Amino acid sequence: MMKLTRCEPVAMNDEPATDSLLRKLSVITLDDILRDINISFISKEACDVAKKYGYMPYMIERYFKMLGYEETIQLLEAFEYFKKRPSILCNYLKLNCEALLEKLNRLGFYLKRIEWCSYCYAVDSAPASPSIGSTHEYLKGYYYVYRDMASLVPPLILNPTEGSKTLDMCAAPGGKAVHLLLLMRDSGLFIANDISTRRTASLLSHFTRMGFKSYTILNENGVELAKKLKLKFDFILVDAPCSAEGGIMFDPSRKYKTSLRDLAKLVEKEIKLLYVATLLVKEGGKIVYTTCSIAPEENEYVVTKVLQLNNDIIVKDPPFNFWSQGLSKFFNMEFDPSIRNCIRIWPQRHGMEGYFICLLSRE
Numbered sequence: 001m002m003k004l005t006r007c008e009p010v011a012m013n014d015e016p017a018t019d020s021l022l023r024k025l026s027v028i029t030l031d032d033i034l035r036d037i038n039i040s041f042i043s044k045e046a047c048d049v050a051k052k053y054g055y056m057p058y059m060i061e062r063y064f065k066m067l068g069y070e071e072t073i074q075l076l077e078a079f080e081y082f083k084k085r086p087s088i089l090c091n092y093l094k095l096n097c098e099a100l101l102e103k104l105n106r107l108g109f110y111l112k113r114i115e116w117c118s119y120c121y122a123v124d125s126a127p128a129s130p131s132i133g134s135t136h137e138y139l140k141g142y143y144y145v146y147r148d149m150a151s152l153v154p155p156l157i158l159n160p161t162e163g164s165k166t167l168d169m170c171a172a173p174g175g176k177a178v179h180l181l182l183l184m185r186d187s188g189l190f191i192a193n194d195i196s197t198r199r200t201a202s203l204l205s206h207f208t209r210m211g212f213k214s215y216t217i218l219n220e221n222g223v224e225l226a227k228k229l230k231l232k233f234d235f236i237l238v239d240a241p242c243s244a245e246g247g248i249m250f251d252p253s254r255k256y257k258t259s260l261r262d263l264a265k266l267v268e269k270e271i272k273l274l275y276v277a278t279l280l281v282k283e284g285g286k287i288v289y290t291t292c293s294i295a296p297e298e299n300e301y302v303v304t305k306v307l308q309l310n311n312d313i314i315v316k317d318p319p320f321n322f323w324s325q326g327l328s329k330f331f332n333m334e335f336d337p338s339i340r341n342c343i344r345i346w347p348q349r350h351g352m353e354g355y356f357i358c359l360l361s362r363e
Helices: 019-027 030-037 044-053 057-080 097-106 149-158 175-183 197-210 222-228 260-280 300-309 337-341
Strands: 087-090 110-113 120-125 143-146 165-168 189-193 215-218 233-239 281-291 313-315 343-345 355-362
Touching: 019 222, 019 260, 019 300, 030 260, 044 057, 087 149, 087 175, 097 110, 120 149, 143 149, 143 175, 149 175, 149 233, 149 281, 149 343, 149 355, 165 175, 175 189, 175 197, 175 233, 189 197, 197 215, 222 260, 233 260, 260 281, 260 300, 300 313, 300 337, 300 355, 313 337, 337 355
Parallel strands: 165 189, 165 233, 189 215, 233 281
Antiparallel strands: 087 120, 087 143, 110 120, 281 355, 313 355, 343 355
C-alpha cells in the first residue's frame, strides 16, 4: 500500500467527477440504442390485440415476449379495470399516526395500513367531501397523498439514514422526496433537484407544508450535476423521467404516444442520469434507480449499460421484495445476471401501478 506523507496531495472524498469519467457517456448514442431495442417483427396476433385495446403494436409484441399471451391479456385488462386506491404517508414527525387515523375516520375516511410500511395507509373508502387531498389535516402537513402505493416503495428500498447526505436527482413533484426527508427525520442534508422551475415550486410547497427544514432545492439538468456538485452522497434516488408505461390506468394516452424512437430518447437520458449518479455516490453509498414503467428498455437495459460503464457499481439485494424480480433476458438482449435482484411491480399480479426499482451500490 502506498504511504502518504504530508507533502503528497491527498484526493478529497468530495472532489467532483473528472471530465474523463464523464467522457465515457460519449459511447452512448441514440442510434446504438435504437439498434439494440428495435423490434423487427410484430406478429399478426400482436397487431390484432393492439387494435382491440388501442396500443402501439410493438408494445403488445413486447408483452407477449415477457408474459405470454394469457398474462398479456390479464395485464391489459388490469390497466382497463384497475381499482384506483390513493395512499397516504403519515408525517410522524408532526403527529402520531394513530391520532391522524382517528381524525380522518371522523371525517368518513376508512384507511388500511399497508403491510410493508408501518406509517403508510391505503384509502379503502372516502366520503363525497372533502377529498383526501383537501382536508385541514392535509393542509397542516400531517400526511402526503399518492395516487398509488407503488410510489412508496423506492424510498423504502433506499432507506436513507438520519444525518446522511442524500440526493434526489429528479425530485418534482415531490412525493418520493417527502418520503426520503421523513426517513432522514428532517436531518442531515437533502438536495432535491429538478430541471423544471415550475415543478420545483410544488417541491417547495410540499416541504413547507410538511414542516421540513433540512433541504436545498436545485434547478439543474441532472446529467450536469457531476460537474457542478462538489459533494459525494451517501444515498441517491434516480426517479428517472420515463414513458410512464406502468401508469396506463391513470393516463390511457400512454398506450400510443411513445414510438420506439421516442423510447430510445428516454433510454439515452435514463442511462446518462444513472451513470452520473454512480459518479456522485460515496464508496459504500447506495443508489436506487426507479421508473413507473414496465418497459425492459427503460429498466434492465439501462442498468446493464451503466454496469458496463462503471465497474465499481454492483446491484444489491433489496431489503425486501414482495413482488417480482427483474428480467434476465428480453428478445436478443442478455442482461447482467445480478439484475434479477431488482424489483418489478406488475398491475395484473400485484394490484399496483407498474414499477421498476433497483438498488445499487458503489463498492
